[in-house]
Amino acid sequence: MVFVNIAGALADLYTLQEHDQELDKIKEEQERLEPELVEAREKWADLAARLAQLKERYLTLQHEYKQNDLEIQDMAAKRKKAEEEQMQSSSVREQTQYENRIQQFSTRIDELTELTMPILEEMERLAEQIKELEDEMAQLKPELDSLEAANAERVAKLEDGYQAKLAKREQMAASIPKNLLREYQAIRRARKGVGVAIVVAKAGVYRCSACSVQLPPHVAQRVYQGQQAIRCSSCGRLLWKGPEQQ
Numbered sequence: 001m002v003f004v005n006i007a008g009a010l011a012d013l014y015t016l017q018e019h020d021q022e023l024d025k026i027k028e029e030q031e032r033l034e035p036e037l038v039e040a041r042e043k044w045a046d047l048a049a050r051l052a053q054l055k056e057r058y059l060t061l062q063h064e065y066k067q068n069d070l071e072i073q074d075m076a077a078k079r080k081k082a083e084e085e086q087m088q089s090s091s092v093r094e095q096t097q098y099e100n101r102i103q104q105f106s107t108r109i110d111e112l113t114e115l116t117m118p119i120l121e122e123m124e125r126l127a128e129q130i131k132e133l134e135d136e137m138a139q140l141k142p143e144l145d146s147l148e149a150a151n152a153e154r155v156a157k158l159e160d161g162y163q164a165k166l167a168k169r170e171q172m173a174a175s176i177p178k179n180l181l182r183e184y185q186a187i188r189r190a191r192k193g194v195g196v197a198i199v200v201a202k203a204g205v206y207r208c209s210a211c212s213v214q215l216p217p218h219v220a221q222r223v224y225q226g227q228q229a230i231r232c233s234s235c236g237r238l239l240w241k242g243p244e245q246q
């Protein structure tokens, strides 16, 4: 592919790259959070995680408690029925049988009641801890909210500048040949935000300004001729002869 004036297009591309790098810097700046906000977010996340854990444990215990309670109610109902039947019965043998069943129900009720006690105690402790954590979070919330609001404002302000620069950038990009632009963008994505590099000539030695590799004289020669797009043999970036060689 031959361009009529590739050198001019590369010069434009180099200027475009400066804009792209400024845009990258704004994006980075937007991502850079105040240490206070990072700290508050971490603290919040930590409290929320601990709270979720406690609530989960509380629900498990609550379930166990309900299961026990249901079984106690069931045993109590069965015991009551056996007691009623015992009263209706006149046979001594039956009386004894009922007595045994009633005893079995009572033993199970005692067992379940004993199991329930520590569950209730732990639930009570958990409820206190949950309350403490919720209080701590409620205390942190206004500080976190105001830090988040300040950050959102900061990001929005940067975004205004970003959009203005981006519009200008798109305007510049429109005058650059599409193929060259696409190639530049692909290289830039793969190569740390630098898609086009300058040839630096010093004491008869030519180097790629991006990766510093020494370029063979015939490669440098072709870049200076500006007949076609030449890429650095080492880093693959597009090479431009630079402003001094215009």
Ligand SMILES: [Zn+2]
Pocket (backbone or CB within 6 Å): 197, 208, 209, 210, 211, 212, 213, 232, 233, 234, 235, 236, 237
């Ligand atoms: Zn290079």
